[in-house]
Every structure is written in structure tokens, then in C-alpha cells.
Amino acid sequence: MTTCCKRAAFFLFPKRSDEWVALLRVGLGVEVVLYCLSEWSGWIDALSSNSSALSARRVSEALLSLESTLIPRVDWLLKPAGHLGLRESTLLWMVWSVLVLSGLLLTLGLFCRPAAVTAWLLHLVCLKSSDMFAYGMDNFVSIGLFYLMLSPLPDSYSIESRIWKIRLRNARMVGFFRRALQLHLCIIYFFSGLAKSLGTDWWNGLNIWAAVTRPPFNVFDPILIAHWRFLLPAVGITICLIEIGYPIFIWPRRTRPIWLTCVLAMHGAIGIAMGMYLFGLIMIILNLAAFAPHWIFRQRTPSYRIAKPEINPSLTAFGSTNPPVFYQNDQVKR
DSSP, rough: OOHOOOOOHHHHHHOOTOOOOOOOOHHHHHHHHHHHHHHHTTHHHHHTTTTOOOHHHHHHHHHHHHHHHTTTOOOHHHHHHHTOOOOHHHHHHHHHHHHHHHHHHHHHTHHHHHHHHHHHHHHHHHHTGGGGGGGGGHHHHHHHHHHHHSSOSOOTHHHHHHTTOOOOHHHHHHHHHHHHHHHHHHHHHHHHHHHHHHHSSTTTTTTHHHHHTTTTTTSSSSSHHHHHGGGGGHHHHHHHHHHHHHHSSSTTTTTTTHHHHHHHHHHHHHHHSSSSSHHHHHHHHHHHHHOOGGGSSSSOOOOOOEEEOOOOGGGGGGOOEEEEHHHTEEEEEO
């Protein structure tokens, strides 16, 4: 029982460097800035009430109220701003500006914790108030910002840590949040692939055809896609296999590079073929931060594993064993 507990603790709290935190911080900072720039032209239209009872924001917030009154929304900011005499459009542009500033601070590595908390909260507010127009990218950005704001910050690659000479405090807590992100991605991919495989449209390629020919995702000419339609069933089946096999093949060292390359290629192809560049970018960032930060940083993150406990024959009669042996970079540690 003690050995099982130690194995579980060592799996959940491995010692890791903060390279993945730095990669996640910079990637999310760039993602937030690009998100704000892409929403520039329609920012007010998406979040403004427009003096209409059927505006997108009011409908979204009405549906949120049916679920819970504790879910953050833009209306929480508008009510106190109204008492201060601020116009709705002014407040919305202030939210946009603070989001951009938070993204820039995360990218540079300044005021990392306040910037991460602010970016997560404001992005969540905007996401929930425009839930009718939200899609996977918005949810994954919110997930990434949530893990970033809870992780040990600032990381050793940030400007803030270099100015204040801040060192990595607790390598096991860094490893815990990375492990949580890894398990979260495994759950997401497995059930996404399982849901796809339960229907027939992913097996015959119909969903692939609908995805790449439906406006506004029809980047390529449908005539060109129809010419290669015999490949669509193979593409659909491949996507199902990649996602279902993710929690199985992403862990072993021998299969991880292959599977991770397939996942990154899949999201890169989605971004190019459907014009969902921000979605492809956030998925690439999350996967690299969770499972391959050493692909970006030259220094390889040390790995730990627990070996089977060595049994001392002279003590087996008393039911005791030697303590478990831990290996770090092929060196034995007790």
C-alpha cells in the first residue's frame, strides 16, 4: 500500500523545470493579443446590448442565468461602470485594451501573475457573454489561462524573474500542474475521438466534407475537394484514431514523438484548411507545453520514475522491504 501511494505521489508530483510554464505563458500571451486583434472590428457588436432585447449578449447572459447566477459576464462590469458615468462602448473598449495589455505582459514576462489572472477573468467574461458565437478556440484559451494563473509564476525565463532574481521554488508543484494539464488533454482527446467514432459521418467522410465546404470555413475550392473526395473517409478515420489513441500513445517515450507530431500536424491542417488559425495555434501551444517543452528549449527536462522495490531476503520474514528506488537520468536515488 505504501509503495502504491508513493508511486501515485511521484506520478502526480514529479519534479519538473518551468520550461513548460514559460512556453505556455508566451504562447497564451501571443494568442490573447491575436484574439483581440481579430475581434477588433466586431468587438462592440458582439458584446454590446444595442438597445435590443434580442441582442446576442443579452440572449447569452439570459441563458447563463438559467444555469447559474455566479457565472462571470459583461453585465457585472457594466452595472458599476454605469454608476460612474461610463458609457457601454467606453467600458467595452477598456476591457479590450486591458486584454491586449495583459497579453503583451505575458509575452514579455512582466507582472506575470496579475496579467494571467486579469487575462483569464476578462477573457472568461467576454466568452460567456458571447457564448452564442464562441467555439473551441475560446474554451481552450480559457483552459490554458486557468492553468497558467495557478502555476508557479514568474518562470525562470521571464523578464520579471531576471530582474528580481527569482528562482524556481517548488519543482514538484510545477510538475503537478503540468501533470494536471496532461491528464486534462488526454480526457478531452479521448472523449472527442469516441464521440466522433460513434457516428457514421466520420467513417464515410461526410463530416470532413461538411467542415471544409461550409462557409466561412471553405478556404479551398469545393471542386478541388470533390476531386479528392476518395481521401475523405481515410482522413476522418485517421482523426478518430489519433484522438482515441492519444491517452495511450502520448505517454511512452518511444511513441510520444510520433503521436505528438500527428496531433500537431492535424491541428496545423485544421488551421490551414478551415482558416481556424487561432484554434490550431492554441492546440499546438497546449500540446507542446504539456508534453514537449524540450522541443522548444534545448535543455531536456529531467525525468523521474519509480522502480520496483528491492526485496531484502533477510527481512522478508518480518514483512519489510528496502525503500523504493528512484531513478533520475539513469542515476539511482533512494
